[in-house]
Amino acid sequence: ARDPLVLGIESTCDETGFALVRGRELLVDVTASSMDEHARFGGIVPEVASRAHLEAFVPTLTEALARAGLELGDVDAVAVASGPGLVGSLTVGTAGAKALAVALGVPLYGVNHVVGHAAVDELVDGPFPERLLALVVSGGHSSLLLVNDIATDVVELGQTLDDAAGEAFDKVGRLLGLPYPGGPHVDRLAREGDPDAIPFPRGLSKGRELQRHPYDFSFSGLKTAVARYLEAHEDSGEPYSRADVAASFSEAVADVLVTKTLRAARLHEVGTVVIGGGFSANSRLRELAAERFAEAGIELRIPPIRYCTDNGAMIAALGSALVRAGVAPSPLDLAVDSQMPL
Numbered sequence: 197a198r199d200p201l202v203l204g205i206e207s208t209c210d211e212t213g214f215a216l217v218r219g220r221e222l223l224v225d226v227t228a229s230s231m232d233e234h235a236r237f238g239g240i241v242p243e244v245a246s247r248a249h250l251e252a253f254v255p256t257l258t259e260a261l262a263r264a265g266l267e268l269g270d271v272d273a274v275a276v277a278s279g280p281g282l283v284g285s286l287t288v289g290t291a292g293a294k295a296l297a298v299a300l301g302v303p304l305y306g307v308n309h310v311v312g313h314a315a316v317d318e319l320v321d322g323p324f325p326e327r328l329l330a331l332v333v334s335g336g337h338s339s340l341l342l343v344n345d346i347a348t349d350v351v352e353l354g355q356t357l358d359d360a361a362g363e364a365f366d367k368v369g370r371l372l373g374l375p376y377p378g379g380p381h382v383d384r385l386a387r388e389g390d391p392d393a394i395p396f397p398r399g400l401s402k403g404r405e406l407q408r409h410p411y412d413f414s415f416s417g418l419k420t421a422v423a424r425y426l427e428a429h430e431d432s433g434e435p436y437s438r439a440d441v442a443a444s445f446s447e448a449v450a451d452v453l454v455t456k457t458l459r460a461a462r463l464h465e466v467g468t469v470v471i472g473g474g475f476s477a478n479s480r481l482r483e484l485a486a487e488r489f490a491e492a493g494i495e496l497r498i499p500p501i502r503y504c505t506d507n508g509a510m511i512a513a514l515g516s517a518l519v520r521a522g523v524a525p526s527p528l529d530l531a532v533d534s535q536m537p538l
């Protein structure tokens with residue numbers, strides 16, 4: 197029998213995404229973003245994001261169906277990211293998903309957005325091996341997941357205790373006077389600098405802190421170290437290189453992410469690592485991961501960037517995995533959870 201057609205809905209932050217997946221085949225993926233409306237505020241404004249989801253919901257869904265040459269009546273199940281994320285944004289997507297599920301008489305699956313960032317890789321690189329690690333890094337999350345079964349058994353080994361990797365880049369971008377979101381600008385500047393110029397701290401990477409938090413991350417101390425370095429040089433008038441600051445900062449973030457992931461891969465005897473989330477665009481992370489995982493004989497999978505930033509395909513992919521695994525649908529009074537654990 198043919199796998200069911202799963203509609204995936206993403207609305208956790210500033211992207212409204214719809215995708216249709218059958219089995220592990222992606223039929224269409226359409227994303228609308230309200231990022232342009234937030235840029236002038238220097239950060240996501242939750243109420244602006246919620247309103248944008250409300251406005252984009254039906255047009256984006258309609259466009260996805262039209263591009264796939266399908267109708268709403270073809271949909272066999274609806275999956276929606278019900279957390280983690282912004283409450284208002286989650287509520288718009290989840291309310292819309294419920295309305296569709298009720299009207300179509302099909303099951304509803306509330307899924308975890310962070311797990312979705314890993315699940316989408318199956319649509320691109322094929323079925324997952326028995327066990328793998330997923331490093332999900334973006335402006336909102338930095339999590340290391342042990343994936344025994346993407347539908348039923350995902351364990352969070354660690355996460356950031358303060359800033360997410362992308363968030364740290366955005367804050368350092370602001371310190372360096374770069375436009376928001378600063379991540380890609382800091383990345384570009386870093387390409388011109390010396391990554392070994394300044395020994396910025398690697399959070400939770402030594403001694404007791406490492407023992408207590410082997411797979412957790414912390415980037416706020418690093419951000420503070422960058423701020424102090426800039427202040428000290430501006431106060432004293434001593435010349436410094438902004439590119440060296442960007443490069444040394446990028447090196448510290450990439451080094452910690454890759455070193456901890458590699459350590460977990462060895463301990464759990466995992467042969468495959470997936471990196472997802474918008475921060476996977478970072479060029480130093482990509483280089484260092486490619487280099488060190490190749491040395492260790494570990495397969496590295498990074499989906500194309502359009503499937504790493506928030507999108508509907510990741511939610512449809514996870515919904516499809518739940519359907520195939522025979523997991524029970526969610527109740528129709530499904531709540532949203534801004535802090536949703538795994």
Ligand code: KG4
Binds near residue numbers: 333336366377379474
């Ligand atoms: O996944 P995403 O699009 O949105 C969130 O869910 O957060 O991730 C965007 C984050 C932003 O913080 C952005 O500055 C950062 O990822 N980012 C980068 C790069 N591209 C995006 N950070 C560093 N280097 C990049 N090339």
Ligand code: ZN
Binds near residue numbers: 309313473505506
């Ligand atoms: Zn995300």
